[in-house]
Amino acid sequence: MATRSSSNKGVTNRNANVMYAPPNTQDTTQAVRRIPGVDYGEQKQLTEQQQAAPLPKTTTPQAQPVAPKRSMPQMDIFAKTQRPSEPVTAGLPFGPGVTPQPEEQIYQAENIRDFIYQTWVQTGDDSLLEYL
Numbered sequence: 105m106a107t108r109s110s111s112n113k114g115v116t117n118r119n120a121n122v123m124y125a126p127p128n129t130q131d132t133t134q135a136v137r138r139i140p141g142v143d144y145g146e147q148k149q150l151t152e153q154q155q156a157a158p159l160p161k162t163t164t165p166q167a168q169p170v171a172p173k174r175s176m177p178q179m180d181i182f183a184k185t186q187r188p189s190e191p192v193t194a195g196l197p198f199g200p201g202v203t204p205q206p207e208e209q210i211y212q213a214e215n216i217r218d219f220i221y222q223t224w225v226q227t228g229d230d231s232l233l234e235y236l
Contacts, residue, residue, distance in 0.1 A: 136154045138147065193199030197209060217236060224232040 136151055139150055142150065191199065191201035194201030220232055220235050223229075224236075
């Protein structure tokens with residue numbers, strides 16, 4: 105007959121599946137944590153900041169009000185056009201119809217250039233420079 109190991113002595117089917125203790129939901133104080141790899145003086149400042157900024161007393165998130173959903177407008181996409189004399193290319197920078205003014209095109213190009221530059225500054229991705 106096999107001998108029982110002393111490591112499982114006292115373990116029965118009844119107490120093998122012991123549940124863990126639930127977290128303390130009543131404690132509303134922020135635990136002060138030490139940040140690894142920080143010098144002593146800076147660590148002390150961080151500890152003081154953590155002690156000075158405890159968690160708020162009400163930590164339960166409040167439900168956000170739900171905006172009423174707007175229904176999609178019903179339209180017949182196969183109906184005849186309501187602007188029969190307007191060219192299909194109206195609003196595009198080429199072809200007949202009302203086209204954007206050159207000043208507006210320059211303004212839009214400058215906005216795009218500024219956006220690419222700001223993105224490069226934030227990310228440091230040098231592949232963006234070829235678009236400037």
